[in-house]
Amino acid sequence: MSAGPVPASLARDRRPPLLRLLAMARPLRGRLLGAAAAGAAATGCGTALLALSGFLLARASQHPPILAISVAVVAVRALSVGRGVSRYLERLASHDVAFRVLGQVRLAIWRRLEALAPGGVAVFRSGDLLTRLVSDVDATQDLFIRGVTPLLAAALVGGAAVTACLFILAPAAGVLAAGLLTAGIVVPLAGAVAARKAARAAAPARGKLAASVTELLDGAADLHAFGAADAALADADATDAELTQADRRTATACALGAGLMSAVTGLTVWAVLLLGVAATGAGSLSRVPLAVLTLTALAAFEAVTALPAAAIQLGQARVAASRIALVTDLPDPVREPSRPRPLPPGPFGIQLRNATVVYPPGGPPALDRVSLDLPPGRRVALIGANGAGKSTVAAVLMRLRELTAGTALLNGHDLASYAADDVRSVISGCPQDPHLFDATIGDNLRLAKPGACDEELDAAAARARLLPWIASLPQGWDTPVGTRGAAVSGGERQRLALARAFLASPPLLILDEPTAHMDPPARRALTADLLAATEGRAVLLITHDLDGLDQVDEIVVLDHGRVTERGCHRQLRHAGGPYQRLREGLGEGGS
Ligand SMILES: Nc1ncnc2c1ncn2[C@@H]1O[C@H](COP(=O)(O)OP(=O)(O)OP(=O)(O)O)[C@@H](O)[C@H]1O
Numbered sequence: 001m002s003a004g005p006v007p008a009s010l011a012r013d014r015r016p017p018l019l020r021l022l023a024m025a026r027p028l029r030g031r032l033l034g035a036a037a038a039g040a041a042a043t044g045c046g047t048a049l050l051a052l053s054g055f056l057l058a059r060a061s062q063h064p065p066i067l068a069i070s071v072a073v074v075a076v077r078a079l080s081v082g083r084g085v086s087r088y089l090e091r092l093a094s095h096d097v098a099f100r101v102l103g104q105v106r107l108a109i110w111r112r113l114e115a116l117a118p119g120g121v122a123v124f125r126s127g128d129l130l131t132r133l134v135s136d137v138d139a140t141q142d143l144f145i146r147g148v149t150p151l152l153a154a155a156l157v158g159g160a161a162v163t164a165c166l167f168i169l170a171p172a173a174g175v176l177a178a179g180l181l182t183a184g185i186v187v188p189l190a191g192a193v194a195a196r197k198a199a200r201a202a203a204p205a206r207g208k209l210a211a212s213v214t215e216l217l218d219g220a221a222d223l224h225a226f227g228a229a230d231a232a233l234a235d236a237d238a239t240d241a242e243l244t245q246a247d248r249r250t251a252t253a254c255a256l257g258a259g260l261m262s263a264v265t266g267l268t269v270w271a272v273l274l275l276g277v278a279a280t281g282a283g284s285l286s287r288v289p290l291a292v293l294t295l296t297a298l299a300a301f302e303a304v305t306a307l308p309a310a311a312i313q314l315g316q317a318r319v320a321a322s323r324i325a326l327v328t329d330l331p332d333p334v335r336e337p338s339r340p341r342p343l344p345p346g347p348f349g350i351q352l353r354n355a356t357v358v359y360p361p362g363g364p365p366a367l368d369r370v371s372l373d374l375p376p377g378r379r380v381a382l383i384g385a386n387g388a389g390k391s392t393v394a395a396v397l398m399r400l401r402e403l404t405a406g407t408a409l410l411n412g413h414d415l416a417s418y419a420a421d422d423v424r425s426v427i428s429g430c431p432q433d434p435h436l437f438d439a440t441i442g443d444n445l446r447l448a449k450p451g452a453c454d455e456e457l458d459a460a461a462a463r464a465r466l467l468p469w470i471a472s473l474p475q476g477w478d479t480p481v482g483t484r485g486a487a488v489s490g491g492e493r494q495r496l497a498l499a500r501a502f503l504a505s506p507p508l509l510i511l512d513e514p515t516a517h518m519d520p521p522a523r524r525a526l527t528a529d530l531l532a533a534t535e536g537r538a539v540l541l542i543t544h545d546l547d548g549l550d551q552v553d554e555i556v557v558l559d560h561g562r563v564t565e566r567g568c569h570r571q572l573r574h575a576g577g578p579y580q581r582l583r584e585g586l587g588e589g590g591s
């Protein structure tokens with residue numbers, strides 16, 4: 001894993017997810033306060049502008065000398081410009097904070113996925129995971145853009161407007177304060193409560209829909225082959241309807257908030273006006289301040305107009321942040337030492353002692369006290385029926401799985417005392433189910449060694465018996481393999497994975513069914529080739545092909561996670577044990 005400023009505040013933290021996001025913004029609090037101040041200045045300018053307009057209109061109607069209103073005229077210009085500039089600065093600063101935090105959140109998710117990916121992130125459906133990484137992270141930006149900054153700005157401007165009105169007419173200031181508190185707190189809370197159910201449903205439904213669509217696309221051929229496409233489409237439709245319903249509920253809550261806001265604004269301004277008119281009638285207030293008072297009250301509501309929608313969006317941001325936290329809080333699939341042991345210089349050897357792996361807690365062991373030695377230069381074949389535990393041995397050695405019991409040693413030290421990436425730089429190879437990227441054959445191969453020269457690529461491809469096929473393609477090495485290798489055959493995919501393993505050439509090579517998907521002559525030829533190519537190096541060959549195993553140093557037979565037989569071909573071929581029976585089953589009993 002590469003080093004860098006890991007946003008640790010998101011990883012396995014007990015605080016509520018939105019608070020964790022706020023904590024991530026702590027180093028940026030200066031900018032956040034700046035954004036709030038600019039937001040307050042913008043809204044304040046707007047409010048003052050309307051108040052001043054009231055003054056100008058009312059005063060102008062009294063036909064004063066132009067000098068008496070010239071200051072106000074200049075102030076109107078200054079406030080108009082100030083409003084635009086401060087709003088721009090507020091947007092700039094709040095988006096800057098939001099995007100910086102979003103970047104950190106994406107990094108945190110990515111770091112976690114990077115740690116989890118080798119062992120699989122199967123707890124999440126791929127479309128749902130993508131939604132968490134993209135839409136959910138995007139949704140959290142509302143915390144800074146619509147949440148924190150407007151709230152601070154509303155408090156400042158609302159307070160200032162009420163104070164200003166207090167100097168004009170105290171009872172009207174009281175009414176305005178009550179109206180602003182209702183519009184700024186009660187209405188947003190009511191909207192958020194009305195949209196709570198929808199906010200909880202929308203993000204998961206969005207994830208579910210993305211997962212359904214991804215699976216529909218990936219499994220389209222199988223769904224059609226078994227006539228299950230309609231049912232699967234109906235399933236996606238149902239999720240879509242769920243999402244639409246949640247969005248409709250949110251829209252209704254937003255509309256309700258906006259309507260209530262207008263009603264509260266109207267009622268408050270009317271009440272202020274009536275109080276002002278009464279005071280004017282009583283002679284305690286002249287007409288110019290009355291205009292200023294009424295328009296200030298009207299303008300002050302600009303500070304709280306956006307709050308109901310913001311409260312609803314914050315509800316959605318909260319759900320999104322929890323969904324993100326579920327990813328960042330996943331435990332490590334394998335323990336990483338706090339101070340990893342440096343890799344010895346080599347040569348390398350592995351020992352498994354009583355290795356036991358239990359997948360679901362309480363389930364049957366996939367590996368049951370397996371012991372295995374792979375000293376430098378030794379080649380061991382691991383054979384056994386489907387589900388016997390062969391790939392699990394490979395997963396343990398490549399630090400993709402933790403042992404439930406027993407020990408795994410690399411050069412005499414616990415495998416877990418090395419960094420997992422270091423272990424994988426020594427022990428790796430060809431997985432049972434290799435992944436091809438939607439890129440060219442050359443790019444897919446170069447993945448194992450990015451700086452490899454053409455000769456090295458040719459040599460690796462030749463060893464995997466891939467070269468004649470590549471040469472026969474019109475685009476040769478530049479032929480695209482399609483999504484997940486869909487544009488090449490299963491056997492070709494497997495050979496490409498094998499060529500990758502040869503190119504990477506780790507000191508301890510693990511080949512998990514390298515000849516899968518190949519026709520019998522190709523299997524035999526490739527097994528013979530790879531045994532010849534790997535002479536003198538440590539190899540763990542997992543295979544169902546029992547031909548040619550006379551060349552390996554040891555054959556280990558697994559059955560239901562246990563070693564049922566071990567020895568060399570010469571010892572086992574007529575021993576009457578599982579190896580002989582497996583060979584007879586395959587019609588290979590002759591040699
Ligand atoms: N991620 C997993 N979660 C739960 N059980 C698992 C998981 N991976 C494997 N198993 C179970 O562990 C057992 C051993 O699986 P493993 O993949 O090691 O078998 P295998 O010998 O490689 O089989 P095959 O020849 O089919 O590749 C099986 O019963 C399998 O169902």
Ligand SMILES: [Mg+2]
Pocket residue numbers: 390391392432512
């Ligand atoms: Mg397997």
